[in-house]
Amino acid sequence: MKFFAILLVTLFCSCSQNNETIKIKGSDTEVNLAVVLAEEFHKVNGDVLVSVSGGGSGLGLASLLNGNADIANSSRSMKQTEFELFKQKKTEIESFVFAQDAIAFVVSDQLTIDSLSTNDIAKILSGKYTNWTSLRQNSKPITIYGRQSNSGTHDYVKSILNIHFSPYAKQMNGNAQIIEAIKADASGIGYVSAGYVLKGNTTGIKVLSIYTGKSNAVSPLNAEAIASGSYFFQRPLFQYFKKNDYKKIKPFLDFEKSTIGAKIIKDSGYYPVNK
Template sequence: MKRHSIGKLIILLLLTLVATTACANNGSKITIVGSSAMQLLAEQAGNDYRLSHSNSNIVVQGGGSGTGLSQVQAGAVQIGTSDVFAETQKGIQANKLKDYRVAVVGIVPIVNKDVGIKNITTNELTKIFTGKVTNWKQLGGKNEAITVINRSKGSGTRGTFEDIILRGQKPIKSQEQDSNGTVKKIVNSTPGAISYLSFPYAHDTHIQKLSIDNVKPTNKNITTNKWKLWSYEHMYTKGEPNKQTKAFIKYMLGKKVQKDLVPKIGYLSINDMKVTRNSKNQVTQIGK
């Protein structure tokens, strides 16, 4: 065989190998988009998963529950994450999505430390976020105006907060932010500020977490619904997931994530819940 023919053969083989590898990598790519409350768990689980699955390619992005649901419905991503049930969202065909509940996350109201409040009633919290209470002095705190920081529309955390606390009442117009991290920074630096965070983001000595109706914001209190501000962390797929996506979701529901990773970073395992909640916020004891 002539030398130039051998060279062409080698080049052809290399191109075939590159194309095959690219196809394999593309097939194993899992894009996860949606809930910022879920982002921390999904990122860490994805990193751990890659250590034992070298061919996997997991990309995690936030954007909010609404974005996650619309993106997975459109087939643009393999997994859409959400803090809320798909059937509660306008424009989402929940019957075409497959729901995997992979964790539970608590939500806690937080305030700037200077306000002088550590406990609040549900009624007082409602009045703050509907604009009926505007100064901390009205609640026994400092004589200081209340600055409300809300989450952006489309946020699953906001949806859960408003469903449970506002119960259909119209929220006050206020500054809106699209991520837990940004909310925490603003509350820390703004005198009189109040907002709410997912539990995993609330471990910060520079902010004050509030008890509600003298109930402390703990995962133990969530398991029985004593602490009512919580939501499921859903992973939605468009119909039956492909092989790679199904394997990753199985990993999310497995012992390594549920018993080790989930509690380590502040979430609650699905397996620890003693109650269940449906899309209408009706809570029932598991096993009854």
């Protein structure tokens, strides 16, 4: 279904050589949301076509750098090394935060655990805890399902927990692959976009509530908690673009900020900014 949606937007872009095309590449966290926004934008802006593809935040920023994208979707802030590459090309970059996302930690619904502390998660992902007996009376080896190193989500989790991932962590291509792996592995743990889970992808899995220290455990599916900033793993979703291209992409950015855009963002399981 995801491939069909991306193909559909791509077909929009090939139907006329006269129409202007905005190319968006990058974060797999943002790709499904961007596809829906592009489809709805095209309905009210028929002269501007939008193509969308994923591949990870790093790929999106590299595509922006080499001229193969007008907007780079990124679920993390741009790294200093990336800024330097644009600086070397004397290219000014600007960014726009169009939504908020929460990271959900998921396990099999067969695992007898409902919440974890951020300290527990850090020890699991770094490989200090290798068996669930470290946390519960459940003697099963822990299998980590994470993202590839070019993923903004991978970088975000690594950075906020200040860890290095276990070398035994399995690198998966995206949310869907992690969810399917967890369903088949009663001792696994993985992290995905809460927006993906909110779209109904919960059969066979359990979304953990997270706490820090002695604070109350908070679910990433709690919209009020996200709005108040009380969930630990929540982050802005960025779109980077070249300053010289602002006039070209402004109609699409304005659409994302509109009431219609905010509704699409919310209905897709993400959180609008200032809406």
